[in-house]
Amino acid sequence: GAGVSQSPSNKVTEKGKDVELRCDPISGHTALYWYRQRLGQGLEFLIYFQGNSAPDKSGLPSDRFSAERTGESVSTLTIQRTQQEDSAVYLCASSPIGTAGNTIYFGEGSWLTVV
């Protein structure tokens, strides 16, 4: 597709369940980012993938959060044993290359509600 695609667009899950969020970056983009935005908060960096380099996981809030990326394509963000504080919109973004001052392009987000 032309843009960053995320699925599901909306997810309601029970506390304690695991969820997987998927991101398809723009074709050819080597860098992929996950951010989240909780209600009333700014965009919070979670994790960054750049090519075959080790990902920058410095923003992951706890060990319940993990992410994988297959080559330079799809990424999956997994949240284990979800908590109510995990409720947020999870935004994926990609850019042509990483640390080059390039703009990054966001998907529409996956809205997660933990009840």
Added chain:
Amino acid sequence: DQQVKQNSPSLSVQEGRISILNCDYTNSMFDYFLWYKKYPAEGPTFLISISSIKDKNEDGRFTVFLNKSAKHLSLHIVPSQPGDSAVYFCAAENYGGSQGNLIFGKGTKLSVKP
């Protein structure tokens, strides 16, 4: 500790007037700055950027000013239009370093009244 701060959570402006959105940063290693606009239920979209070697960048109705000594940047929109109503995020990056992520502020919600 917030590295990028947008101290005004909201701003209301009359159509046709100037909107000024402010952003402060603390990390002197930041050397590239961007503004993103976000409508409800959509992902943020890129608006305008500026490198630290410049103090001004203009694109149509949008101008970004950078004051490195004050670690402050601002986005000017003139004239403001109702369609500009959105949340505006300031973001900063260590372009020349190893950091690969953009650090965002909390956003300022702009409302342009007709």
